[in-house]
Amino acid sequence: MTLSIQPSTLLISKQLPSLKYTSTSDRFDETWEAPLSTLLGLGRAAGADFIEFFLERNNYISCLAEDDTITSISPKLSTGAGVRVFRGKGDCYVSTNDLTFTGLKAALEKGLAILGLALPTPNAYIPEINLELLRDYATKKGKDIWLSECSSMREMGEILLSANAKLQQKATHTQSRRATYFRDWQEVLVASSDGTFARDIRLTQSVGYNLLCADGANRSSIAERAGSTSDPNFLRNWQYESAAEAIAESAGKMLYADYVESGTYPIIMANQFGGVIFHEACGHLLETTQIERETSPFADKKGEKIAHESLTAWDEGLSENAFGTIDMDDEGMPAQRTLLIEKGVLKNFLADRSGSLRTGHPRTGSGRRQNYTYAAASRMRNTYIAPGEYTNEDLFASIEKGIYCKKMGGGSVGATGQFNFGVDEAYLIENGKITKPLKGAILIGEAQEIMNKISMCSQDLGLAAGFCGSISGSIYTTVGQPHIKVDSITVGGR
Amino acid sequence: MANINDIANYAQESARQLGIKKYDIYGSIVDETSVQVDKGEPKQVKASNRAGVTVRVWNQDNTVGITSTTDVDLNGVKLALQTAWEASLFGAKENVPDFSPESTAPVADIPNEKAPQAPVSRLIENLVAAEKELLAAHPAIAGVPYNGLSQKDIDRFYLNSDGALRTEARSYASVYLYSKAEEEGKKPRMGGAFRINRSLENLDLPACLKEAAEKTISHLNYQKIPTGKYRVVFSPEAFLSLLGAFSNVFNAQNILDKQSLSTPESLGTQIASPLLSFSDDALHPHNVSAETFDGEGTPTRRVEIISNGVLSNFIHSAGTAKRMNAQPTGHANIGAKVTVSSNFYHVFPGAAAEQEYSLDTAENVILIDDLQALHAGVKALQGSFSLPFDGWIVNQGVKTSIESATVAGDFLELLKSIIYVEKEPELTPGGVCPRIWVDELSITGE
Numbered sequence: 001m002t003l004s005i006q007p008s009t010l011l012i013s014k015q016l017p018s019l020k021y022t023s024t025s026d027r028f029d030e031t032w033e034a035p036l037s038t039l040l041g042l043g044r045a046a047g048a049d050f051i052e053f054f055l056e057r058n059n060y061i062s063c064l065a066e067d068d069t070i071t072s073i074s075p076k077l078s079t080g081a082g083v084r085v086f087r088g089k090g091d092c093y094v095s096t097n098d099l100t101f102t103g104l105k106a107a108l109e110k111g112l113a114i115l116g117l118a119l120p121t122p123n124a125y126i127p128e129i130n131l132e133l134l135r136d137y138a139t140k141k142g143k144d145i146w147l148s149e150c151s152s153m154r155e156m157g158e159i160l161l162s163a164n165a166k167l168q169q170k171a172t173h174t175q176s177r178r179a180t181y182f183r184d185w186q187e188v189l190v191a192s193s194d195g196t197f198a199r200d201i202r203l204t205q206s207v208g209y210n211l212l213c214a215d216g217a218n219r220s221s222i223a224e225r226a227g228s229t230s231d232p233n234f235l236r237n238w239q240y241e242s243a244a245e246a247i248a249e250s251a252g253k254m255l256y257a258d259y260v261e262s263g264t265y266p267i268i269m270a271n272q273f274g275g276v277i278f279h280e281a282c283g284h285l286l287e288t289t290q291i292e293r294e295t296s297p298f299a300d301k302k303g304e305k306i307a308h309e310s311l312t313a314w315d316e317g318l319s320e321n322a323f324g325t326i327d328m329d330d331e332g333m334p335a336q337r338t339l340l341i342e343k344g345v346l347k348n349f350l351a352d353r354s355g356s357l358r359t360g361h362p363r364t365g366s367g368r369r370q371n372y373t374y375a376a377a378s379r380m381r382n383t384y385i386a387p388g389e390y391t392n393e394d395l396f397a398s399i400e401k402g403i404y405c406k407k408m409g410g411g412s413v414g415a416t417g418q419f420n421f422g423v424d425e426a427y428l429i430e431n432g433k434i435t436k437p438l439k440g441a442i443l444i445g446e447a448q449e450i451m452n453k454i455s456m457c458s459q460d461l462g463l464a465a466g467f468c469g470s471i472s473g474s475i476y477t478t479v480g481q482p483h484i485k486v487d488s489i490t491v492g493g494r
Numbered sequence: 495m496a497n498i499n500d501i502a503n504y505a506q507e508s509a510r511q512l513g514i515k516k517y518d519i520y521g522s523i524v525d526e527t528s529v530q531v532d533k534g535e536p537k538q539v540k541a542s543n544r545a546g547v548t549v550r551v552w553n554q555d556n557t558v559g560i561t562s563t564t565d566v567d568l569n570g571v572k573l574a575l576q577t578a579w580e581a582s583l584f585g586a587k588e589n590v591p592d593f594s595p596e597s598t599a600p601v602a603d604i605p606n607e608k609a610p611q612a613p614v615s616r617l618i619e620n621l622v623a624a625e626k627e628l629l630a631a632h633p634a635i636a637g638v639p640y641n642g643l644s645q646k647d648i649d650r651f652y653l654n655s656d657g658a659l660r661t662e663a664r665s666y667a668s669v670y671l672y673s674k675a676e677e678e679g680k681k682p683r684m685g686g687a688f689r690i691n692r693s694l695e696n697l698d699l700p701a702c703l704k705e706a707a708e709k710t711i712s713h714l715n716y717q718k719i720p721t722g723k724y725r726v727v728f729s730p731e732a733f734l735s736l737l738g739a740f741s742n743v744f745n746a747q748n749i750l751d752k753q754s755l756s757t758p759e760s761l762g763t764q765i766a767s768p769l770l771s772f773s774d775d776a777l778h779p780h781n782v783s784a785e786t787f788d789g790e791g792t793p794t795r796r797v798e799i800i801s802n803g804v805l806s807n808f809i810h811s812a813g814t815a816k817r818m819n820a821q822p823t824g825h826a827n828i829g830a831k832v833t834v835s836s837n838f839y840h841v842f843p844g845a846a847a848e849q850e851y852s853l854d855t856a857e858n859v860i861l862i863d864d865l866q867a868l869h870a871g872v873k874a875l876q877g878s879f880s881l882p883f884d885g886w887i888v889n890q891g892v893k894t895s896i897e898s899a900t901v902a903g904d905f906l907e908l909l910k911s912i913i914y915v916e917k918e919p920e921l922t923p924g925g926v927c928p929r930i931w932v933d934e935l936s937i938t939g940e
Contacts, residue, residue: 071830072586073584077574078563090537092539093539093541095544111541212752262721262900294636354538375538410867410869412870418898420870421870422871444882492938493938
């Protein structure tokens with residue numbers, strides 16, 4: 001057999017300045033394939049092991065009604081890109097607002113330089129990177145019209161003012177009423193040197209109330225928020241009357257609540273946002289980000305029992321319209337359903353590309369970021385404890401003296417596995433019955449310990465929208481659970 | 495990328511084309527590099543060069559609309575002005591913001607220049623060396639899971655259609671090191687430190703390293719403490735974080751919005767122990783992040799907030815100052831609704847203390863080093879807090895780490911329960927403050 005040298009059709013480095021790319025400026029479509037393919041090849045020619053471009057266009061608006069006035073309508077427009085370059089297990093990330101070929105090339109060059117690499121010499125060939133046919137979730141799922149179908153500024157204002165008027169009717173001792181809404185529309189394009197080429201549009205919306213009531217020295221403040229992805233009619237369909245009724249009732253009960261007496265109690269945590277306990281106490285510790293840092297007590301526990309046998313938990317990006325739902329992650333991987341814990345046994349971790357590279361755990365479509373200024377990291381999506389076999393009545397009947405945590409506040413987990421979260425609405429349980437409202441409670445514990453104390457799960461799984469801040473910024477997530485019983489936990493109070 | 499003059503020209507040209515007569519723009523251009531390391535190797539290096547502007551437009555009915563954008567070319571600025579004009583049709587009709595009356599007043603003359611950025615390789619070398627030294631500080635220190643070294647250049651500007659144009663440029667470098675210690679049969683423990691300065695050259699990396707090591711080691715031998723009432727000493731950083739969490743007490747916008755523990759009538763009343771005084775002072779000589787003007791172009795300045803326990807001033811934007819018949823104080827953040835926030839706290843002793851206290855002689859006091867989870871445990875509108883903390887129980891100078899505990903109380907009661915403000919201030923990223931002694935607070939231990 002003889003080999004002949006074929007005429008080269010490969011691009012040569014010195015030809016780059018003469019290239020004229022005409023990518024569509026207001027849409028990430030197939031016209032971006034040629035320039036991104038060239039840049040990816042350029043990065044490979046420089047010696048990088050892997051390169052990824054993340055392009056983003058964002059159209060955000062928020063609206064605030066205070067009492068009976070719209071006090072803020074605030075649009076934000078942004079465009080940007082990030083390029084991530086890997087060399088071995090090390091990587092760097094460079095972001096820019098400049099989406100021209102020159103601007104992206106400058107960002108790539110900076111990333112290469114950081115890793116000790118340089119653009120190839122003028123006569124060097126630039127390898128071809130064959131990107132897949134554009135995997136366009138936006139067009140395939142009819143998302144291109146979403147933005148135009150969302151509520152107008154006028155409609156936003158009208159709905160929030162009506163909602164605030166309803167809250168005034170429902171609440172007593174009102175000091176201030178706020179109704180807030182935001183719409184976050186995001187178009188993303190991912191192109192990487194393994195051939196990934198994918199586009200998506202995300203539409204995330206949230207609307208809610210903040211109510212402050214005061215009567216002399218007694219004060220209560222309650223917030224309630226609903227969230228959705230993928231539904232342009234979300235605000236139009238907001239059931240603000242029932243939301244107003246619920247928040248007014250909560251604020252009224254908490255207005256005269258006593259401070260909780262600190263100590264160790266059995267508790268029942270309500271469904272929906274009660275799921276923040278699992279999110280903070282366990283979910284974060286199953287992210288490969290934590291395993292890389294050696295800050296997860298569960299790092300070497302895959303296949304082992306880490307929780308009470310009554311506990312099964314999932315993380316997924318597939319629930320319809322849920323706040324953490326995504327068709328693809330920010331590394332272009334289709335969404336997955338990941339079983340985290342099954343009957344107390346640890347089954348899987350959540351991995352992004354770099355986490356997978358550094359820990360060996362398989363990618364799970366969990367590479368997420370706030371925006372183009374962050375590299376993707378392993379993050380949660382819709383995370384929840386699965387329904388169990390008990391009823392709520394069973395849970396309450398099992399407690400002689402304890403605390404019912406009806407509405408949770410925020411929380412956090414530290415590097416040693418210690419977690420804490422506030423309780424916005426709590427009640428004393430005495431002999432299986434709710435007796436009086438309590439305020440000022442904060443739950444404190446250690447992840448490994450608490451997971452074995454979740455002994456009873458009810459059947460009423462509910463999800464709630466949340467915001468999660470971590471290494472790759474603030475992202476939209478869902479937390480969830482049925483009512484659960486924790487056998488004992490430290491409650492900070494007075 | 496466009497520079498500030500380009501953006502000013504784009505705005506002027508676009509406003510003319512769109513028939514917009516009154517507008518202002520606040521923006522910044524940021525060039526930043528940061529590194530993290532893991533076991534002697536660079537883990538992630540980040541670099542960014544980005545710009546962002548916020549434009550406000552007043553329409554013919556004098557209502558205001560706003561838009562923020564990162565597209566700072568001619569088309570981007572024009573689109574932002576147009577979108578802001580559309581938003582202005584739905585703008586508030588009462589308490590409409592206006593240009594600050596001080597947007598062209600002279601600003602403080604303080605050093606205002608950028609430092610040359612160090613090469614990334616030097617950032618990595620410095621951080622790798624710091625990580626190595628921290629790991630060597632004690633056999634129990636098993637890792638430095640949270641670390642970072644960054645440098646940043648910021649160009650800020652404010653301009654308006656009445657001819658105001660302010661710019662300033664600064665550089666910062668910062669480092670954080672949080673190490674984790676593990677010993678057989680014990681729970682993992684952590685400690686850390688943070689430093690910021692105007693350049694990598696000025697950054698006190700050795701001091702950060704020393705503090706991180708000392709704190710981590712100090713938590714190795716820990717004990718549970720019984721739940722109860724304790725005398726509490728707040729570290730400067732802990733006290734400032736609590737002060738920041740309850741800043742609605744002296745924030746004029748919060749007060750006007752009824753989102754505060756104060757009312758306009760609170761001015762002049764005794765809200766804290768006479769031992770306490772503090773100011774907000776953006777121009778404090780130790781504030782490396784000093785800014786000479788706020789988001790409305792108003793010059794920043796020192797504002798006395800509590801003098802000998804008496805609430806003496808609020809912090810203002812131009813709009814709140816007008817409504818409360820006061821002067822703007824340089825604390826505004828531009829937005830569809832202008833917000834107000836503090837700059838740099840300076841806490842110091844007020845009236846002379848009748849009795850002085852010392853950790854060297856005090857018995858059974860809790861020294862709180864760092865308050866955690868403020869977003870979860872502070873009820874700013876109720877005045878209450880219940881917060882986990884890192885700290886020690888101190889007996890005659892001997893510090894023993896507390897395994898896990900929370901501190902709870904009422905902020906206004908805490909201010910009145912201050913029994914001593916130490917004399918020696920410490921510089922922290924959020925301000926200058928000495929240690930603060932509080933008579934009694936609820937501690938939940940075991």
